[in-house]
Amino acid sequence: MKPAPFKYARPASLDAACAMLAQGDDARLIAGGQTLVPLMAMRLARPKRLIDIGRLAELAFVRREDDAVAIGATTKQCVLEHDPLVRSQVPLLAKAMPFVGHAPIRARGTFGGSLANADPAAEIALVAVTLGATIVYRDGSELIAVSAAEFFTGPMTTVLPPSACLTCARFPVWREARLGVGFHEINARRSDFAFASAAAQIALDEDGTCARLALGIGAITPVPRRLDALGEMLKGKRMEEKRLRAAIAAALADIDPLSDLHASADYRRRAAATLLFRAITDAYQTAQPHARHAS
Amino acid sequence: MRLELSVNGSIHVVEVEPRMSLLDCLRERLLLTGAHAGCEHGVCGACTVLLDGVPVRSCLMFAVQADGCAITTIEGIAPGPGELSLIQDAFCETHAMQCGYCTPAMILTAHALLAGNPAPTRAEIVEAISANICRCTGYAQIIEAVALAADRMRGLNQPAART
């Protein structure tokens, strides 16, 4: 499984990379290559030119920017797994990272690469959509920011034009003191692409009611889905099993799950409900100052 | 394209097509055949090498991407001709292989794990090797080899009277 031939360039700056992209002629960016190289090996992707941005230091960062954490596109996934800023300020992302492939994949794979690849089951994409991240890309000399929800348009498809380079994403930082997160997925083997996944970040008030809730499901629909209505339904309420399950069922009633070799649409709908319940429960329990059993 | 690869401590200059994978470059240009092709799409891990000390899938890298990086292959592990590293010896002690095809990858992964974690739990060993498929052993003897190696490494430099 050898790729079709291509030319290779490693520009020294983002400016140079964008200039190369602007020349057109079937060029693609490569950073970690963990998703692109298998596609090329199977000849499902056949770029004539590869522009390697993997070593661009200017795109590898994790930093606080106002009330967001900005993560550069070429930041390696393994860095995100252990970064203290991510852990404290974007705990849902830290929680999801160990689910991304295997360690050797995370050693090379990049944050931006996962976003641009837009697999419906991708964990990073799910977290981005759930938390309402903003994704920034550069096209020519223009910088364009879109919400994560707008960024993903279908399986393996995003708004990124062929001439664009994803530069960073910004995750809003929640200021509440009591934050908890939950992330669950179901797959055939650990580290496989999930057939259903759920992410939850919860902030609790002093009295243990839900002040704020961000919920999302992945691998169930063509793009990750944020469940705003569900979040609204549960806001200001105490977490209680029957209410939670009923709210989840209502929120999922109108989704149209994927059906494929791995799982039927019905399975995905039920799995979505189960995984959401577990993710929300985990988030709620870890947000308590002293963890109590879910009522 | 002309590349400089640092492999097992030596610099090699090679001329490659951009599409040549790091795996193929190591095997065919440098004749280091210890890294193996199992799938060429990044799942089986038989192609694992260490890149700056970290296990990576060499089938998922083009050689040109590794220009200037320090690569360790299985051929760089034994301390000398006819000798075995402590980890290699542990693999022999527990018979942590049968056909030997995944073995270089497993050993390199074990080296990287124990370099950073001298006392891994069984779960940590499993997690570390879960990126490498073995079809022969069912993994138990491999897990035992890594645990044995960890034990022995911790035992080094202990005064004899301690035990």
Place this chain on the structure above:
Amino acid sequence: MSNTAKAFRFISTDRRVREDRRFVVGKGRFAADVALPDTRHVALVACPHPAARILSIHTSEALAMPGVRYVLGGRELAAATQPLLAGLDTPKVMRRPLAVDVARYAGEWVAAVVADTRAIAEDAAERVQVDYAPLPFVLDGEAAFAPESPAVHADHGSNVLLDRTFTWGEVERDFAQSPHHLSLRVKWGRSSTVPVETFAVLASWDPWREILDVFASVQMPRFPDQVALALKLPGSSVRVHNDVDVGGSYGVKRGIKHAVLVGYLTRRLGFPVRLVEDRLENMRGGDGHGPERNFDVEVAFDERGVIRSMKLRALDNVGAYAGRSPFQLGKPIGAIVGPYRINSVEYRAIAVTSNKTVQEAVRAFGQSPTNYAIERAVEEVARHRGLDRLEVRRRNLISAEEFPYRIPSGTTYDSGDYHAVIDKVLARADYADLIAERDRLRGDGLLAGIGMAACLEPSGANSTFEPLLNPKNETTTYVESCRIHVDVSGAVTTTIHTLSSGQGHETLVASAIGEVLEIDPDRIRVVRPDSLASLPSQSPVGSRMAIMLGGAAFHAAQKLKERLIAIAAHDLKIPAEQAVYHGGDVFDRSRPQIGRSWAEVVTIAHRHFHRLPPATEPGLAFTHVLQVPTGGSLPTADGRVQMYPCFAFEFHLILLAIDPDLGKAEIKRYLVGHDCGTVINPKIVRGMTLGGIAHGIGASLYEEFAYNADGQLLAQSFMVYLLPSAHEIPPVEIVHHVTPSPHTVFGQKGSGESGYLGAPGAIASAVNDALAPLGLVVNSLPIKIAQLGDMIAAARSKATPGERI
């Protein structure tokens, strides 16, 4: 000969496996590692349709590309070669490396491109234009069996390669006299062993010596001579290099079409040619799929669950062509009742073609699917009678006093103590505790079950299923050989005449010889001469090498030892009976201080002809060609025959829990009792069992060669065909028992298939026990998460509101 009471010096001791040394330093010599100057590389052009007429192949664009040397089509290859051998008498079902006029499965190789690099060959393969006219196709085995289905091989007239019914014993009478009957259908899904190394072969033709050198990752009986036959070469013109390390096979690395392809190309083109399957070629076109079988089982039993008779219809979908694969319906005849005392059996074996990838020999050659079917039937009997599954097994198992035990199909089981093995496992598990743990998990809301399976590993191998299923084939010889040589310096060298793929044969043979000669096995050099310098071998199949290679080595070593004694005795001027062999030296029994050392005897043998006994050949070289014990006869007219000589036994006990909301199963505890007679090397045998269980877990829960309705294989890469990683395999506790075989030199039985034989049955048993409270049963493998989830959800939704499930 067995050595029950005798303590061994080296056999059964915990020795390292010497092969490991080269693998840990990356110095295994796999087929793709072998480099010859001027080698060119092959890439394949595959048919995208499940069935199609090949109208034309346009090669000019490909040939015009720089670095492309040749494009070979099926017609040219067919004109120059013989078709590949089939096992059954089906002359109109012809198989060749490249399709000729008709392609019969999506992925079948239609043309081969030869180029300076593999990458260029792939570039050129894309430029080969093939015009196809799609034909009707059939995928499902039962559908293919129906007479109106499109025949995959038009000249053969139907898709039926084999349809033979055997009746052993008074089946109808036994059914009539039994108060209870039940029937069920179980399905074994298409999976395979899928080694991490794909098939690789390098062939180089020397036109002056007229020798074809073949370096291949192969595990196949008769490989050298089948390559020669196909290429119309004398057998002595094919030299297969046995010192190639094979990166896993477990049956499937036959590669005969690959080898014939490159063998032809190197002769045609004048340089070495290499084919290393990439993973896509391997999964779809490598012809390494496993059995895909429906079993219709009917059993007749009494109120105590004792099974008197069984009818078994096995239909196997072998894919578009067949080599040996239909024989995978024949080998299980040698253990058709499993470990049970079933009085009579009717067995109908059906092999059908379909437009799927070709099936190859998979670990245990059909025994694992058969064991699964038998165990499912036994459990259904228990359920029917409301009896404990363990108790029903105990009642049906052959007991220790009954050995040697002859089963209805004519095979005699050599030895065993099945009840003892089960007792040991239950004790180790603390069975009452296991049940309590299961109930605790159920109390926590999980679906939890205990699974068990009792089954045999026929070992030693014998190809009597060939004459059984194809009366034109009278093969009754099944041998392994060994040569030992002591050189003038006194160093011992021995030979293995086949490739191995991780079974530790070098260690095995050195241990056997060391045991006989009473010298340290590490002193013994083991080499693998090429096939031209080799004695007959049937390769490591059918769990045979411990028995056969061990046996051949033993006998060759015995001959050597007898010669050493004879030389020493003659030199000491004593009768041979007065000489005592000890640790390599020979003493006079009546004057123990008088003797001849190893070095002295060796010197006499090689250099002092005047001191040799009369009519003695100089030197110290001995060979033994061992015929399989109990083998050598043809089947009777009613299809009875001794199949394999030795029968190992295993009992699996599993605790499994299923998340009822997600359908995901987790094995909480895994124990297996294993009796393979005398264990020659504990590390090797343990590895075999653990690896076999991992294969069984894969086949039960993760692996499937699924097809869509358009005849396309959906599992073409490792992203869809899921191999278990270390996360998916639980720790396994092995409990040992030894009932030696009376037929083997050390009492050893085979263990190469252990674990795989019983794990699927045990996992199915555990899942069904877990689902029993819901009234659900699963009768097919693999058992997939989402499918289980859907079943459970449907059952729960039928429950009345408020009812706790």
